[in-house]
Amino acid sequence: MTIVVRRLLTWLGAVTLTAVAVLAVPTAAQAATPAWPTLSGGTSGANVATAQFLLRHHGQTLTVDGFYGSGTVAAVSAFQSGRGLAADGIVGPLTWGGLAVTVDVGANSNAVRALQTALNKYGYGLTVDGIWGAATTNAVTSFKANRGLTGGTTVGATTWQWLVGDGQGGGNYRLVIGRSVLPRSEYDDPHHDYPAIDLPTVTGVTTYAITSGTISHVGGGCGYGIGISGDDGAYYQYCHLSSRSVAAGSRVSAGQVIGYTGNTGNSTGPHLHLEVRVNGGNRCPQLMLLALYDGASVPAPSTLPSTGCAY
Ligand SMILES: [Zn+2]
Structure with missing residues (x-):
């Protein structure tokens, strides 16, 4: 000892x-790449806020408060209807797949706010301003390197899956x-x-x-x-x-x-x-x-x- x-x-x-x-x-x-989490009414936390920013990115109107209330259920259902998905108001793998847009350096959007929110789960302490500057680049580079993810700074579906996937592994x-x-x-x-x-x-x-x-x-x-x-x-x-x-x-x-x-x-x-x-x-x-x-x-x-x- x-x-x-x-x-x-x-x-x-x-x-x-x-x-x-x-x-x-x-x-x-x-x-292994972690599974997409399932979000539904009554849940809360950083993953919910991430999904809410992504819904806004896709044109839905809702408050980003990290709580999966009735406004979020309605926004998810509307997003699903527009995509030809079953409108059950639950964010599962197919809905995540639609929400998780590819973003990269220089973007300025609610998708970047979603990204910054998700990165902050891992202690990066980013300002959630939707502007992909040097701090976001550094955080993405570190996050991807620690997991052996390729593709430079690009955040696509796999990186999103790592970001919002079950945060405690098994x-x-x-x-x-x-x-x-x-x-x-x-x-x-x-x-x-x-x-x-x-x-x-x-x-x-x-x-x-x-x-x-x-x-x-x-x-x-x-x-x-x-x-x-x-x-x-x-x-x-x-x-x-x-x-x-x-x-x-x-x-x-x-x-x-x-x-x-x-x-x-x-x-x-x-x-x-x-x-x-x-x-x-x-x-x-x-x-x-x-x-x-x-x-x-x-x-x-x-x-x-x-x-x-x-x-
Ligand atoms: Zn020891």
């Missing part, structure tokens, strides 16, 4: 370049800390001596169950540690927490708060140590965490490599 705090190290970059490259490249190339999994806590580059770092990962956070960062399962408490060098015997058959161990918020033997769902990061046990600085074990053997968590960070399909734990993420 000993951790060498990564941000103090400059030599690490050179030592770990090979392993990082091996891990980072296949993530983008292997992940649905049964959640990132272990808030997405804004650490940059993506922290999720492909190898561990110091065996397959695992150390996420360098400050003390007190809210920690979430990666998937549903049954809790056990772990001590010793793990400090205030938590094990999750996942419903997927894998075992997940979190170490060095400052406190736990779930009792041993209790059930958790994916994304449930289980504790807070810290520096307990055999640890030389605040961080979250995470292990994934399948049939008792440690696997590399990096591809799983990167997929969760990217909102991509989450690889099954049994497909994770057991070598290549330690130095």
